[in-house]
Amino acid sequence: MRPSELRKQIAExxxxxxxxxYCNGYVQANLVVLPQEYAADFELFCKQNPKPCPxxxxxxxxxxxxxxxxxxxxxxxxxPKYQIFKDGIPTEIVSDISAYYKxxxxxxxxxxxxxxxxxxxxxxxxxxxxxxxxxxxxxNTSIDLNRVGIFSGKMxxxxxxxxxxRIVDAALISAKxxxxxxxxxxxxxxxxxxxxxxxxxxxxDSVDIHADELPVFWxxxxxxxxxLVNAKxxxxxxxxxxxMLVCDIKNEDLRVE
Amino acid sequence: MRPSELRKQIAExxxxxxxxxYCNGYVQANLVVLPQEYAADFELFCKQNPKPCPxxxxxxxxxxxxxxxxxxxxxxxxxPKYQIFKDGIPTEIVSDISAYYKxxxxxxxxxxxxxxxxxxxxxxxxxxxxxxxxxxxxxNTSIDLNRVGIFSGKMxxxxxxxxxxRIVDAALISAKxxxxxxxxxxxxxxxxxxxxxxxxxxxxDSVDIHADELPVFWxxxxxxxxxLVNAKxxxxxxxxxxxMLVCDIKNEDLRVE
Numbered sequence: 001m002r003p004s005e006l007r008k009q010i011a012e013x014x015x016x017x018x019x020x021x022y023c024n025g026y027v028q029a030n031l032v033v034l035p036q037e038y039a040a041d042f043e044l045f046c047k048q049n050p051k052p053c054p055x056x057x058x059x060x061x062x063x064x065x066x067x068x069x070x071x072x073x074x075x076x077x078x079x080p081k082y083q084i085f086k087d088g089i090p091t092e093i094v095s096d097i098s099a100y101y102k103x104x105x106x107x108x109x110x111x112x113x114x115x116x117x118x119x120x121x122x123x124x125x126x127x128x129x130x131x132x133x134x135x136x137x138x139x140n141t142s143i144d145l146n147r148v149g150i151f152s153g154k155m156x157x158x159x160x161x162x163x164x165x166r167i168v169d170a171a172l173i174s175a176k177x178x179x180x181x182x183x184x185x186x187x188x189x190x191x192x193x194x195x196x197x198x199x200x201x202x203x204x205d206s207v208d209i210h211a212d213e214l215p216v217f218w219x220x221x222x223x224x225x226x227x228l229v230n231a232k233x234x235x236x237x238x239x240x241x242x243x244m245l246v247c248d249i250k251n252e253d254l255r256v257e
Numbered sequence: 258m259r260p261s262e263l264r265k266q267i268a269e270x271x272x273x274x275x276x277x278x279y280c281n282g283y284v285q286a287n288l289v290v291l292p293q294e295y296a297a298d299f300e301l302f303c304k305q306n307p308k309p310c311p312x313x314x315x316x317x318x319x320x321x322x323x324x325x326x327x328x329x330x331x332x333x334x335x336x337p338k339y340q341i342f343k344d345g346i347p348t349e350i351v352s353d354i355s356a357y358y359k360x361x362x363x364x365x366x367x368x369x370x371x372x373x374x375x376x377x378x379x380x381x382x383x384x385x386x387x388x389x390x391x392x393x394x395x396x397n398t399s400i401d402l403n404r405v406g407i408f409s410g411k412m413x414x415x416x417x418x419x420x421x422x423r424i425v426d427a428a429l430i431s432a433k434x435x436x437x438x439x440x441x442x443x444x445x446x447x448x449x450x451x452x453x454x455x456x457x458x459x460x461x462d463s464v465d466i467h468a469d470e471l472p473v474f475w476x477x478x479x480x481x482x483x484x485l486v487n488a489k490x491x492x493x494x495x496x497x498x499x500x501m502l503v504c505d506i507k508n509e510d511l512r513v514e
Contacts, residue, residue: 132329164446166427172440175429183429188445188471189421214445214471 033237039106041149054221081240088232111180134205142194290494296363298406309480338497345489368437391462399451
């Protein structure tokens with residue numbers, strides 16, 4: 001199925017599932033929606049913390065259709081599930097945010113690690129959470145973000161166990177995708193970045209680390225979501241985790257040499 | 258001092274020391290000299306094992322002056338110390354090999370890790386053996402080389418302890434220098450590549466690994482030397498370790514984007 005076809009089914013409520021595993025090869029993006037008064041700070045926050053918060057496109061104010069990542073995708077109803085926040089608290093999950101639309105809303109689309117995971121697997125680097133059909137293991141860290149206005153906090157990382165002999169390959173391959181988190185930020189020694197128990201993920205699903213592997217840590221897209229929640233904005237919207245915008249651009253389009 | 262000036266002093270026996278630490282910024286190369294009948298196999302062996310055996314220039318037969326790595330360096334007397342081998346056994350160390358010159362000799366110049374070490378240190382990655390003025394720690398491994406004719410064996414690696422948070426940087430930086438061993442081949446877990454005691458180097462000097470570091474392993478230029486010795490050629494010459502050809506090309510010239 002082509003991304004535009006899937007998005008049409010989503011808009012018509014014919015497709016209501018997680019987008020994980022659909023339209024392989026195409027970029028899937030995270031969404032953050034904010035009133036304009038916070039948008040400049042949030043955009044700068046992303047630019048000051050590009051590894052965990054890789055900006056793919058900013059839409060609006062006064063516009064709700066994409067032009068870069070997809071040809072005219074309607075951000076009000078072409079994502080299967082949206083999470084509404086009020087004062088930093090999740091209130092309801094909806095499949096259409098047209099009722100919440102105001103002229104002053106700004107839509108941020110951020111890269112996600114699905115893109116570099118495809119490249120890793122194509123190069124023969126096995127990913128345990130994919131093999132086990134789990135969500136990737138994610139952890140809070142002690143790594144400070146660069147504060148901009150009310151947006152601040154600590155970096156969240158995703159962890160993938162990688163064989164010692166493929167760690168360098170994994171770093172070199174993912175480094176080619178700076179717009180979807182890029183290279184790892186840490187290898188081994190979880191305690192050095194404030195992770196107390198590597199067997200117990202803070203988000204997603206825990207996975208085993210085998211004797212011939214080390215934990216490898218990448219900046220994670222939960223980081224901007226946490227910064228958003230911590231800022232306790234009166235109103236904000238995100239995609240619901242796993243229910244992403246499926247874009248027209250391909251993962252390979254994000255690869256840089 | 259410029260490389261051409263240092264080489265002139267070496268040729269005139271005014272400079273007889275190790276070249277380590279001289280002419281910073283310029284490439285230093287390993288030398289292997291063989292009779293022509295083994296040269297084609299040795300060249301192919303290097304090309305089949307490019308990470309440990311990165312070929313910079315092949316000179317001869319019928320020629321003993323460089324044209325690529327240096328402008329007309331005389332390979333018979335512009336290296337401070339040469340090691341003569343007979344039947345794979347080191348016999349004598351000399352400062353001039355003119356007496357051994359025959360028309361059928363072929364000279365191989367191979368990259369050395371000095372080049373990427375400079376780049377690592379410029380990016381703030383400390384190297385313990387440099388700080389402690391030691392030789393880098395090197396180890397035999399269980400990693401098979403690709404055999405060509407009589408040339409075969411196992412890879413020798415150099416080990417540098419790197420802070421967990423700089424391992425990815427170290428990999429990305431050294432990967433830009435494929436002609437001087439390039440990216441590491443293994444991170445952590447020495448036992449997986451056949452290293453029993455990481456605290457006891459097989460060549461060079463052992464160094465401590467701190468709690469916030471992991472051992473990182475790079476392919477090493479001792480590999481082709483070992484393959485040469487193991488092949489038990491009737492006659493061969495190498496540079497004496499640490500006494501290298503100082504080239505006119507700069508480390509930065511070997512950097513690829």
